[in-house]
Each structure stands twice: as structure tokens, then as C-alpha cells.
Amino acid sequence: MTDLPQRRFVTAAEAVAESTTYTLNTWLSRPDLLPCEELLLVRATMDPGKCHPFHHHPTREEIIYILSGQAEQWCGNQRRILHAGEMVLIPKGEIHGTYNPFQEPVIFLAILSPANAAEPSTVDVSETEPWASLRQGLPTCR
Amino acid sequence: MTDLPQRRFVTAAEAVAESTTYTLNTWLSRPDLLPCEELLLVRATMDPGKCHPFHHHPTREEIIYILSGQAEQWCGNQRRILHAGEMVLIPKGEIHGTYNPFQEPVIFLAILSPANAAEPSTVDVSETEPWASLRQGLPTCR
Numbered sequence: 239m240t241d242l243p244q245r246r247f248v249t250a251a252e253a254v255a256e257s258t259t260y261t262l263n264t265w266l267s268r269p270d271l272l273p274c275e276e277l278l279l280v281r282a283t284m285d286p287g288k289c290h291p292f293h294h295h296p297t298r299e300e301i302i303y304i305l306s307g308q309a310e311q312w313c314g315n316q317r318r319i320l321h322a323g324e325m326v327l328i329p330k331g332e333i334h335g336t337y338n339p340f341q342e343p344v345i346f347l348a349i350l351s352p353a354n355a356a357e358p359s360t361v362d363v364s365e366t367e368p369w370a371s372l373r374q375g376l377p378t379c380r
Numbered sequence: 381m382t383d384l385p386q387r388r389f390v391t392a393a394e395a396v397a398e399s400t401t402y403t404l405n406t407w408l409s410r411p412d413l414l415p416c417e418e419l420l421l422v423r424a425t426m427d428p429g430k431c432h433p434f435h436h437h438p439t440r441e442e443i444i445y446i447l448s449g450q451a452e453q454w455c456g457n458q459r460r461i462l463h464a465g466e467m468v469l470i471p472k473g474e475i476h477g478t479y480n481p482f483q484e485p486v487i488f489l490a491i492l493s494p495a496n497a498a499e500p501s502t503v504d505v506s507e508t509e510p511w512a513s514l515r516q517g518l519p520t521c522r
Contacts, residue, residue, distance in 0.1 A: 245469075246455040246456075246458060246468050246469055246470070247453070247455070247458070247460045247462070247466070247467070247468050247469075248466060248467050248468075248469070249460070249462070249463075249466045250463070250465055250466060253465075264465075266443075266445070266467050267443055267467065267469055272469045273469070273471060274441065274469055275441055275471070275472075276418070276440075276441035276472075276493035276494065277441055277442075277443050277469070277491060277493050279443055279445065279467065279491070281465070298418075299416065299417055299418040299419055300419075301408075301409055301419050301421055301491075303408070303421065303489070305447075311389070313388040313389070314388075316388060316389070318389045318391070320389065320391070321391075321392070323392055323395075323406075323423070324389070324390060324391045324392060325389070325390050325408050325409065325421065326388050326389050326390075327387075327388050327390070327409055327414045327415070327416055327419070328388070329415060329417070330417075330418075347445070347489075349419060349421070349443075349491055351418035351419050351493045351494070352418065352493070
């Protein structure tokens with residue numbers, strides 16, 4: 239994208255779709271789209287029964303901000319049901335997970351900083367204790 | 381706030397309202413509310429006929445993400461009408477302004493990084509050229 243250094247605006251037509259195991263994503267701010275240094279921004283749609291299970295980002299702080307629907311959000315061993323307009327702050331390296339045991343999709347923004355950070359960007363811990371057992375008794379999300 | 385180092389979640393009841401000349405703000409992530417290091421987050425409502433005129437942030441990168449309504453958004457001398465789900469990236473030190481010449485309030489998220497940065501955090505340039513004349517012929521916003 240030759241005009242990348244000059245790009246500032248991301249309209250609906252310019253955002254970049256991505257499908258993952260957990261969510262349908264729309265990327266808004268990423269270094270291959272814009273000359274961002276501090277801020278990554280992605281809008282994610284998570285269907286009922288899906289989750290992004292326990293993981294952490296060793297090199298980035300994150301905010302998850304709910305746009306619509308509800309999320310069962312974990313940060314460490316704290317759990318909270320978040321609604322539209324609510325958020326969680328996830329310090330660098332802190333284990334967290336987002337689950338949707340509800341009837342409707344949840345749509346949220348994930349904001350991460352800094353934009354350029356060392357790999358690995360995400361480390362899954364969902365199969366290790368205590369995280370593997372933490373949601374025992376709650377509706378399964380895959 | 382003695383539990384600040386442990387705070388992660390910000391629900392509707394915990395967000396902090398602020399009224400400015402330009403907008404009604406709801407602060408979600410700020411170092412006096414949460415142990416954020418990288419990310420500031422505020423939700424702003426700008427009424428019809430209002431604006432946050434040309435200014436810059438010498439020490440922070442910013443994203444403005446539209447939640448509802450429309451904004452006449454400037455970044456440098458580029459102007460774009462942004463709708464819900466669209467955004468602008470404002471590199472550190474780049475002059476920008478948000479105007480609402482429309483009939484409805486515009487509600488947007490302002491995301492700034494890093495959280496802890498040197499003052500001044502905002503420098504107004506709206507009375508100096510070429511910024512003072514740039515919107516000549518467009519509906520006045522105050």
C-alpha cells in the first residue's frame with residue numbers, strides 16, 4: 239500500500255475483515271494499514287457459545303470495550319459480566335479470557351498498545367491449571 | 381481509591397463523567413481510575429453545532445472511533461465525514477479537529493497512548509493560520 243504513510247482515515251470500505259477460531263474481526267488500526275506506532279484497534283464479533291479462552295499478551299496492554307451484547311469477561315481470576323459501554327483493562331502479561339454463554343453475539347473493540355511489540359503477541363494458557371478448571375460449572379464455550 | 385492497583389473492570393456505574401466546552405465526557409481508562417500505563421479511553425458526546433477545534437497532542441498518538449452520529453473530522457488539512465464504526469488515526473503532534481455541523485449528536489471514543497505522558501497534553505492552534513481559515517465556507521461550529 240504505497241500511500242500508507244499518508245493514511246489517516248479508515249472508513250467501512252477500508253477496514254480489513256479476518257476470520258479466526260473465536261471471532262469475526264474487522265481490523266481498523268494495524269501497522270500494515272496505517273502508520274500507527276502506539277495503537278492497534280480491531281472490532282470483533284463473537285457468536286453465542288464461542289470464546290477466546292484464557293491467554294495473555296506478554297508485550298502489550300489491552301482494553302476490551304463492549305459495543306453490543308454481553309461478555310463473560312475474566313481478568314486473572316476475577317469474572318464480570320460486561321454490557322455495552324463497559325470495559326476491562328488488561329495489564330501487560332495478565333491472563334484473561336472472553337466468553338459468550340449468552341443467546342446473542344457480543345461485539346467488542348480490542349485496543350492494544352504499543353502497536354509494534356515483540357513476539358509472541360499471544361500466549362494460550364487455557365489447557366493449563368488453574369485456568370483449565372476455572373470455569374467449571376459454567377456453560378461450555380468453545 | 382485504595383483498590384486502584386487491583387481495579388480492572390469499568391462498568392456504567394464506575395465510569396467518571398466530565399463536562400468540557402466541547403463535549404460531555406465519560407472517562408473509562410485514566411491513571412487515577414485504573415493502573416493503565418499505555419491506554420487512555422474516554423467516550424465523548426458532541427452536540428450539533430459544537431466542535432473540538434484544531435489542536436494537537438505533542439506526547440500522544442490518538443484514535444477517534446465513531447459510535448453513533450457523524451463527525452466532520454480533520455487530520456492535517458485532510459477532511460472526511462466519519463460514520464459509526466469508522467475512525468481516524470492521529471499521529472503524535474499532528475494537528476486535528478472534530479466538528480459537528482450535523483443535526484444529531486455525535487458520540488465517539490477517543491483513545492490515547494501512552495497513558496502517562498509529559499505535559500502539555502493538548503495544544504490549541506485554532507486561532508492561528510492556516511487552521512483559523514481552513515473551514516471557511518463551512519457551517520460554523522463553536
